Amino acid sequence: MDASYGAVAVNWTDPAGEPRVRMERVDSYGFDFGVLTRATNIAADYTQSTIDLPTAREQMDNIATTGKSWSKKATIIATAAAGAAALLVYGGDWIVSIAGVIAYLTLVFMMQKLGSLRWPSFFIQIAAGILASTAAAAMRILDPNVDPTSVVISIVIIMMAGMTSTGAVQDTITGNYMHGLGRIYEGLVNTAGLVVGVRLGAALFNALGVPLPVSNEVSLASIPLWLMVIAAALVAVGNGIILQSPARVVFSAATLAMIVYLVYAALSTGQGADAWARGVAAFAAGIGTAILPRMVKAPTSSMAISSFLVLLPGTLTYQGIWGSSLAGDQALYYLSSAFIAALSLATGLMVGQYVGVVTLNTLNVVRNRIFTPMFFSRASNHPLTRRGGKTSNARDTEGTSDTDTQE
Numbered sequence: 503m504d505a506s507y508g509a510v511a512v513n514w515t516d517p518a519g520e521p522r523v524r525m526e527r528v529d530s531y532g533f534d535f536g537v538l539t540r541a542t543n544i545a546a547d548y549t550q551s552t553i554d555l556p557t558a559r560e561q562m563d564n565i566a567t568t569g570k571s572w573s574k575k576a577t578i579i580a581t582a583a584a585g586a587a588a589l590l591v592y593g594g595d596w597i598v599s600i601a602g603v604i605a606y607l608t609l610v611f612m613m614q615k616l617g618s619l620r621w622p623s624f625f626i627q628i629a630a631g632i633l634a635s636t637a638a639a640a641m642r643i644l645d646p647n648v649d650p651t652s653v654v655i656s657i658v659i660i661m662m663a664g665m666t667s668t669g670a671v672q673d674t675i676t677g678n679y680m681h682g683l684g685r686i687y688e689g690l691v692n693t694a695g696l697v698v699g700v701r702l703g704a705a706l707f708n709a710l711g712v713p714l715p716v717s718n719e720v721s722l723a724s725i726p727l728w729l730m731v732i733a734a735a736l737v738a739v740g741n742g743i744i745l746q747s748p749a750r751v752v753f754s755a756a757t758l759a760m761i762v763y764l765v766y767a768a769l770s771t772g773q774g775a776d777a778w779a780r781g782v783a784a785f786a787a788g789i790g791t792a793i794l795p796r797m798v799k800a801p802t803s804s805m806a807i808s809s810f811l812v813l814l815p816g817t818l819t820y821q822g823i824w825g826s827s828l829a830g831d832q833a834l835y836y837l838s839s840a841f842i843a844a845l846s847l848a849t850g851l852m853v854g855q856y857v858g859v860v861t862l863n864t865l866n867v868v869r870n871r872i873f874t875p876m877f878f879s880r881a882s883n884h885p886l887t888r889r890g891g892k893t894s895n896a897r898d899t900e901g902t903s904d905t906d907t908q909e
Contacts, residue, residue, distance in 0.1 A: 535747040535804040536571035542801045571746045581610050584740025585657070587733040605637035605657050610744070613661075623688075624695040627661060631699020632706075634658045639707040639714050650716050654700055655817065661696055662816025667840060668807075672848035693816075693823045701824075718824035718832070720817045727767055734763040738808040747808075750798040755808040758790040762810050780813050781846035788854015792862065806851060815843035 504511045511525040541562065548558040572580070585606030609630055616626045634657040638650035666689035674682030704714040725733075738759035742752035766783035770776050787809040791802040807814075818840035825832030 533745045534570075535742070535745045535751065535801075537565055537746070539748055539751065539800045539804060540565050540568065543799055571748050572743050577743055577746075578607065580740040580743035581607055583736050584744070587736035587740070605633065605640075609633055609657060609661075623692050627692050627695030628699035628702070630658055630661045631696045631701075632703040633699075635700050635703025635707060635714060635716065638716065639703075639712045642712060642714060650704075650714050651719060654716055655720050655820075658696055658700070659816065662693065662814075662820055666692070667815055667819055667844045668847050671841070671844040672852065675845070675848060676852075689819060690823065693819050696820065697823045718821040718836075720821060727764075730767070731760045731763050734759045734812050737811050741808045741811055742804075745804075747804050748798075748800065751795075751800045751804050752808075754794045754798050754800075755805040758787060758794060758805060758809040759811070761790065762787045763812065766810075766813060777842050777846040780810075780843055781850040783813060784810055784847040784850025785854040785857075788851040788856070789858040790854075791851070792855045792858025796862070802855065810847060810851075813843075813847065815840040815847070818843055 504513075509525055509527050511523060513521065513523050516522050544553075544558055544561045544565075547553045548555065553561070582603045585603045612629060612633060613626060616629060621629075631654075634654040635650075637657055638648075638653040641648045641653055642650055666685055670682045670685035670689060672682075673679075673685060700716060704716045707714045735756040738756040739752055742755050747755070762783045765786045766776075766779050769779035769782055771779065787806065790809060791805045794800075794805060795802050818836050822833050822836030822840055825836055
């Protein structure tokens with residue numbers, strides 16, 4: 503199966519040995535890990551012959567009528583908690599955090615509305631930047647000592663291209679160069695929209711007599727490690743609920759996020775990309791996402807990003823795009839740091855998943871055949887398939903066609 507932004511193509515070989523291809527156009531897309539979890543479990547049951555094809559089709563059809571994993575009220579509360587945690591991480595006090603939650607909720611609501619109107623993401627990013635500047639100006643009026651940069655970063659952190667850039671690097675290092683390049687451009691363009699919005703809003707309020715000295719100097723707050731670990735868990739919980747992950751997945755991801763951040767904190771130097779610290783932390787996340795999804799019957803993607811959300815290099819990309827209009831080599835420094843950070847996270851996660859799966863298979867743990875890290879092989883004696891049974895991309899027959907399904 504090959505999924506891209508514009509289409510989903512499924513390749514298979516029919517019983518007569520003829521290659522078949524089916525393609526569906528994708529007009530729009532979003533994230534709903536509840537739907538993904540249910541669909542993955544149905545596919546796993548079918549491939550393991552637990553259910554027959556008519557039953558699988560019926561269950562797939564029922565997914566569309568199944569309610570959300572979380573109610574609207576729960577989603578709002580989770581969004582508020584994630585916003586408060588982000589504000590604490592970037593230096594806001596409790597009062598600023600409470601005020602920032604309102605702006606954070608407004609941002610999420612605005613994103614949903616503009617998205618439903620099919621606004622291009624670049625312009626949604628500009629609107630988000632203006633909203634963040636407006637919130638920073640309001641807090642600046644209430645408390646002149648508030649750092650507007652910390653407020654802006656805390657609010658727009660969910661709009662930054664950390665997930666996109668890490669996914670782009672993962673695509674690139676696994677051979678999907680065109681898709682990876684497209685996602686890199688997507689991340690850069692969307693981050694540029696965010697910078698335009700923030701600077702436009704800052705210029706507007708400066709003209710109105712409300713000084714708003716926003717810059718690209720981003721720093722984490724000096725808060726105790728235990729509080730930072732709790733913040734990482736809250737961000738993971740909020741992200742999971744917003745993306746409609748089932749409860750069993752959300753709280754497993756939050757536990758993993760705390761472990762991952764502790765690993766990162768033990769190795770972090772606080773300089774630049776902190777590549778080794780990020781890489782080892784992502785390796786721990788990879789091992790965790792090889793083990794925990796088996797226990798809660800969920801796809802690995804529903805936990806992977808949430809487990810190291812606070813380590814994503816979105817702020818570095820933001821600083822680089824902002825620095826491109828300043829003197830010196832700030833842009834090159836921050837953008838190269840963002841790439842190195844994304845490379846460390848993607849590589850660490852993939853290798854961790856690989857090691858985790860191979861280890862579990864060596865221990866005779868039956869593998870969910872739908873779970874496939876980015877490393878895969880057609881060979882039936884490959885470590886990933888040796889003990890868990892054949893996968894749909896591992897065949898013993900001679901002359902396997904290139905059109906065989908790849909998970």
